[in-house]
Amino acid sequence: MPDEEQRPPERARRLPRAVRERQILDAAVQVFSRHGYHSASMDEISEVAGVSKPMIYTYLGSKEDLFGKSIQREATRLLEAIQAGVQPDLPPDMQLWHGLRSFYRFVAEYRESWTVLHRQALTVGGAFAAEITAMRTRAIELVAALVVSAGTRKGLAQQAEFSGAGLSAALVGAAESLADWALDHPEISDGVLASWLMNLVWLGFNDLVEGEVWKPRPGETASEG
Amino acid sequence: MPDEEQRPPERARRLPRAVRERQILDAAVQVFSRHGYHSASMDEISEVAGVSKPMIYTYLGSKEDLFGKSIQREATRLLEAIQAGVQPDLPPDMQLWHGLRSFYRFVAEYRESWTVLHRQALTVGGAFAAEITAMRTRAIELVAALVVSAGTRKGLAQQAEFSGAGLSAALVGAAESLADWALDHPEISDGVLASWLMNLVWLGFNDLVEGEVWKPRPGETASEG
Helix, strand or coil: CHHHHHCCCHHHHCCCHHHHHHHHHHHHHHHHHHHHHHHCCHHHHHHHHCCCHHHHHHHHCCHHHHHHHHHHHHHHHHHHHHHHHCCCCCCHHHHHHHHHHHHHHHHHHCHHHHHHHHHHHHHHCHHHHHHHHHHHHHHHHHHHHHHHHHHHHCCCHHHHHHHHHHHHHHHHHHHHHHHHHHHCCCCCCHHHHHHHHHHHHHHHHHHHHHCCCCCCCCCCCCCCC | CHHHHHCCCHHHHCCCHHHHHHHHHHHHHHHHHHHHHHHCCHHHHHHHHCCCHHHHHHHHCCHHHHHHHHHHHHHHHHHHHHHHHCCCCCCHHHHHHHHHHHHHHHHHHCHHHHHHHHHHHHHHCHHHHHHHHHHHHHHHHHHHHHHHHHHHHCCCHHHHHHHHHHHHHHHHHHHHHHHHHHHCCCCCCHHHHHHHHHHHHHHHHHHHHHCCCCCCCCCCCCCCC
């Protein structure tokens, strides 16, 4: 009896639905990141979240629903993090630099988000993979816009438009692959990672917009197979 | 009766086992590439190969076995194609250029092989994904060796070793991402694709080994988030 007076009754300690939903999604991202979609169990998500399975079903639906909502939330987070870093009034290379830093900062801070987005969502395929592919396409378009803008400043818009899309696809692939590599090298800061990528690609873009090109040297070509 | 004498009996028209197995694997790669592992059916593989299902099971085993053997064969093909293009006595940039050309020629010629290796194998996960990851790691190591070799020529081996592995991971990601993009742009030749990538990355490597770097310019840095 005294106990009941000292502690608030169970009913009063209930958390608002939004808080519960966030706890569930946090747990889901963690479990999906660790085991992948197919092997993840609702039991483990329930345990990690500290929320009963029936409550999870009521609030957010099936495992499939949970996975879809996890991807949506993490994709939105990632895009917002990158957009927050980019300042549209800066020159194209500085925009790219800030975007890359924000990207690597996000991956370092939310390893599990990145794993779910980059690895798990593609493995499940279907609508999930389609969502990720759409996000990648959006990223490639954003980078391509920077390239064309850099080219236009130099009066070489046509050239930048010809190869810009392909080069931007290459750059996004490079950024993703370096992010995966960075997961195993937490000692390398986001600034260093972004600098490496800028060094790797920006002079290439400069070449493109300046009209300079790397060319295979005659006398050093292999015989064609 | 006269018919029987004119056509060789069924038994004599049997193909050697090695030929049958190749037909089956060709069909498997085609069907896996089109539908993915989970949705691919042994019925369709049997139909495309023109080989009965029981014979497929006898020769090459289950759908899982078939998928594993498809990946192994295509991975070996890809590595052999790239190795055939590289000439170890050339300077590092020319080696990379020839390796890239061979890679893009392979992807253009064997679209289905690339799709199975790059998309489907990762989706299935487990041992298949592990095999692809091992192949990627090998590719990254080969590129890193070129970078360190280029750096050593310039007396900057230590610097190349510090960032070489990360940059090589980025380069391999760029090459893969551009290969995916190229599947939708068959009008761009392997020589152009390889040149784009060389322009995108080689000057970056040059910077690295020359000690030149791209740096964010003061006064253009965004406020940290």
